Amino acid sequence: MRFLLRWQHVTPDTRREGSRGVLAVVEQLQGFELAAGAWEKAIFPARVTGYRREWLDEACLDGGIAWGRLSVRGDTDELPAAAGWPRPGPPDHPDDPR
Numbered sequence: 825m826r827f828l829l830r831w832q833h834v835t836p837d838t839r840r841e842g843s844r845g846v847l848a849v850v851e852q853l854q855g856f857e858l859a860a861g862a863w864e865k866a867i868f869p870a871r872v873t874g875y876r877r878e879w880l881d882e883a884c885l886d887g888g889i890a891w892g893r894l895s896v897r898g899d900t901d902e903l904p905a906a907a908g909w910p911r912p913g914p915p916d917h918p919d920d921p922r
Contacts, residue, residue, distance in 0.1 A: 833871045843879035845872040847888050857894055 830838045833849065840848050849871045858867065868875045883889045 839873045840871055841873050843882050846875070846879045847883050850883070850889050855894065860891070 826835075829835050833839055833852075840846070846868060849868060853867070864875075864877060864880065868880065872879070880889070884891070
């Protein structure tokens with residue numbers, strides 16, 4: 825367990841610092857899906873000493889970080905049909921191109 829906590833930079837002696845620390849945390853956790861609010865409330869404060877929201881803003885504004893969603897959540901009916909999103913699941917009938 826100690827290895828995991830140190831590797832995740834959660835222990836006091838391994839925590840990152842400043843805006844570069846924010847960038848390092850994002851690099852380590854890239855691809856991990858989590859609600860946006862959780863990053864600022866739990867992830868960054870636990871891993872970056874004295875975390876300030878301005879550091880994330882700086883990293884985003886200078887192009888160091890770009891946010892996006894990897895998967896679609898919720899009911900598939902919420903997706904606009906005109907957007908061309910493929911519907912998940914088996915085809916409803918043999919002519920369905922899924």
